[in-house]
Amino acid sequence: MEGGDGREDSSTCGRNWAMLARDVLIVIFLKLGTMEVLRAAGSVCRSWRKVATEEPVLWRRIRMINHGYFGSDAFKLVEPARIAIDRSGGQLEWFAAANFADDNLLQYLCDRTSVLKKLGLTSLGQLSAAALTETAKRQPLLEEIQITFGPFSKKLTEILGTACSHLKSFKLNHTRYNMPPPDPDNEEEISNDDEALGIAKSMHQLRHLELIGNRLTNEGLTAILDGCPHLETLDIRQCFNVDIYDDGLYARCVRLKTFWFDYPDDEFDHDIDSDFDVGDD
Template identity: 30%
Template sequence: MDEGGEFRCWDEMIPDALGLIFSNLSLQEILTVIPRVCKSWGKAVSGPYCWQEIDIEEWSQQCEPDHLDRMLQMLISRSCGSLRKLCVSGIPNDSIFSFIANHAGCSLRTLRLPRSEISDSIVEQVAGRLSNITFLDLSCCGKITARALEAIGKHCKSLVGLVRVMHPLEVADKVCQDDEAHAIATTMPKLRHLEVAYLPLTTEGVLKILFGCKELEFLDLRGCWDVKIDDSLLKEKYSGLKVLGPLIVDYYERNYWDSCSDYSDSSGYLGWEYMDDDGIGDYDGESSDGMWDDEQGLELRFYEGFDDTVAEFGWPASP
């Protein structure tokens, strides 16, 4: 009820407005609570309005691999080809990456896939369907090499942000990966933001990137210990470029990454996202404890069919 004493018909709001409101809620609340309030809300969360931006990175770090596959298939199918942003950690196989490219590739602008087990071959096969991507995160993807980066660069002509941050222990035995630097330099000329922290590069590899990516505004070289670039050269030829590292020891390095695992916090590196003019808002959900207390004239209407969809993920039914 509003201040004038009139009831607001929340169930009559247009679906895209409802989707924007529901984006403040957790994934579990959207899938288990909202559909059981009323038919219009259930329709909103089963359609594309809530799924133009899917961020399940935190949830995916703790779920079972088969649950992750089914969750992605369900949510991407609901987006109905309107998915603009997808953030998910630890994709376990090539088949689910192929599903993403086939069902959401044309609309995707931002794609974050840290710690994923995807291969060069699948990236080469589907890169052409990801042509509209502007920001890509392939951090700690151990099976990805220069082959995949080259395929992405050749097909994703609008790419302006790339994150290729590695785990120090996973690259400790690798002498050099300048082939990745070469792939970036020769196929991604529009890059403005590049993170290659702990990627074993040499000075020559980084100079290739600087020569080939003339629009760079930010370059993260933390942990690239073999890179030696004269500050005077950077100031003279790349005055508009901000370089972080390589001689910077961050929190994870000081602690020898002891606390880092497949389920660790992924906020150890910067992640600037370049979006289109519409932008993407980040929302912090607020607690709803007590929201039903002492409400007058509140009618709760429950509908069947939603519990079966989410029960397999181990979530309890909505109260």
């Protein structure tokens, strides 16, 4: 901390800490989370703040989830997210946000980087499918997209796949406790293969796919297996319209390196946030 005369306060930032080499500080900061650097490490003393604000390498990966803000309070993170994006100096490659990302923030991100490789967004009632589509079109290097509890439209997967020719990992997840119950009189709502068919049509380079809580049927799953020949891992837990033992699907799926599925009466304990690994290799 600095006193009124601009000198560093030795009681909060001793000489040894303040004199740490820049390379050492960078290594330390990279082991901290985005919010820890923004709120704490970058405020310890002048030398630490200089590194936190002037080293874009620290901000190539911005991960703002499990941050302790919920509901309307989550939107207090919009401004810190903008600060972090600015500090990346156009080098931002990975961005993950939970509960607060909206259309304006995605536009802000796209205006400041075009080299994004991984994007993870969760709890997206405030974010439109149009904003996701525009982001995909402006980030041609995207390799991984994870959307949880998000806005789903019939053509969204096809649009994302067409815009992101390098896409290797795609996660489009619901869970049982947050999905609206289907209308029993609306067969299309009970089972819908539009998202699966969009994936099969446009994401031919996929290696990893999660569709937890999706309403695809055997037709959609077959199309994915046919259209994504490089698929290595597949997670279709809570996809209760799929009869995995019909049409020879089980034999095809178990040939993959990793395959998950379940049935309506199975115990299911999937913490989306714990799998929100956009910040990890």
